[in-house]
Amino acid sequence: MEVTLQNLTKVFPSRNKKSGEEVIAVNDMSITIPDGKLVGLLGPSGCGKSTTLYMICGLQKATGGKIFFGKDDVTNLTPENRGVGLVFQNYALYPHLTVKQNILFPLQNLKGEDKLSKEEMLKRAVDVAKLVQIDNLLDRKPSELSGGQQQRVAIARALVKMPRVLLLDEPLSNLDARLRLQTREEIRRIQRETKITTVFVTHDQEEAMSISDEIVIMKLGVVQQIGKPQDVYDSPANLFVAKFLGTPPINVFSGYVKNEKICIGDDVVLPAKGIEDQEVWVGIRPEGFVLDDNGAFHCGLNAVEVMGRDVSIVATNDNAVSPTIRAIIPSDSGVDHESKSVTFSLKPYKTFIFRKDTEERIYLEK
Numbered sequence: 001m002e003v004t005l006q007n008l009t010k011v012f013p014s015r016n017k018k019s020g021e022e023v024i025a026v027n028d029m030s031i032t033i034p035d036g037k038l039v040g041l042l043g044p045s046g047c048g049k050s051t052t053l054y055m056i057c058g059l060q061k062a063t064g065g066k067i068f069f070g071k072d073d074v075t076n077l078t079p080e081n082r083g084v085g086l087v088f089q090n091y092a093l094y095p096h097l098t099v100k101q102n103i104l105f106p107l108q109n110l111k112g113e114d115k116l117s118k119e120e121m122l123k124r125a126v127d128v129a130k131l132v133q134i135d136n137l138l139d140r141k142p143s144e145l146s147g148g149q150q151q152r153v154a155i156a157r158a159l160v161k162m163p164r165v166l167l168l169d170e171p172l173s174n175l176d177a178r179l180r181l182q183t184r185e186e187i188r189r190i191q192r193e194t195k196i197t198t199v200f201v202t203h204d205q206e207e208a209m210s211i212s213d214e215i216v217i218m219k220l221g222v223v224q225q226i227g228k229p230q231d232v233y234d235s236p237a238n239l240f241v242a243k244f245l246g247t248p249p250i251n252v253f254s255g256y257v258k259n260e261k262i263c264i265g266d267d268v269v270l271p272a273k274g275i276e277d278q279e280v281w282v283g284i285r286p287e288g289f290v291l292d293d294n295g296a297f298h299c300g301l302n303a304v305e306v307m308g309r310d311v312s313i314v315a316t317n318d319n320a321v322s323p324t325i326r327a328i329i330p331s332d333s334g335v336d337h338e339s340k341s342v343t344f345s346l347k348p349y350k351t352f353i354f355r356k357d358t359e360e361r362i363y364l365e366k
Contacts, residue, residue: 082165159194
């Protein structure tokens, strides 16, 4: 089921009666979520991603714009008539019901033509329990389950209705690191097997990039960039996107373009053919540094952290926005741990420049 958001806007009234300023949670959002794909809505707290999700499912009424499921305009439909399955952050399971009863609950509320027999409901509940691998836990209560198992029950309860669209609101944030990794792999497996169009809300960029077919990065209710995770990482549209994606984060420097060359301080680091002279932000991914005694970029050396296959160089530069910068290089690069300085050359495809005022990307010729 293709989902289309057309100029979607959500405005909340001001809580401050004196100022009267409204809060624009989602601002003129237009995106298309392809049929059968898993799309991650990604951004910091307060960017409008959960509000967008709640408008898709009908829990929040849009202030403006339209929502389409396929060719059907569902903007004004009630949640129960949209055919969506929603999984909350806190699971929202009924503690007094067994796993089987929790999964069956949405089916028991079906009426009219949609009403199922007890045999049909039980078969569907068992089938979906097998899909999420909890069919051996059907007689347990939620209190007898681990966090990961409870999350699977919540997913099963959403899937049992055979929804047109599955919506996941930060479903992994209450799990520990190991369970989070395991459960996100399960979510990806389940989505691929069911081929249900899925919208996954998270503030964790690693989580979104690992399981999403596409990501939508938001800031203050406005879409910043849409694309395949690797494409967005490799070609950020602005400084916000570049800084939001990546672990360790991108290194940002105050620099300038002069005579069609990128300069950081006194170092001329890369060519910038066709770019006019101006001050810029220079972003360098940690993996964009190459240890090079004859390199153009000079930094102070703070520490060398051995991480097995890689080495992390913690360095300083007077033009860096952060107190320290990180360079990730192969472990066989032969770093002089005793040196007070380090010299790099830079990979052009891992180095980006952005306008100093708008922070929009300035694209370099390849």
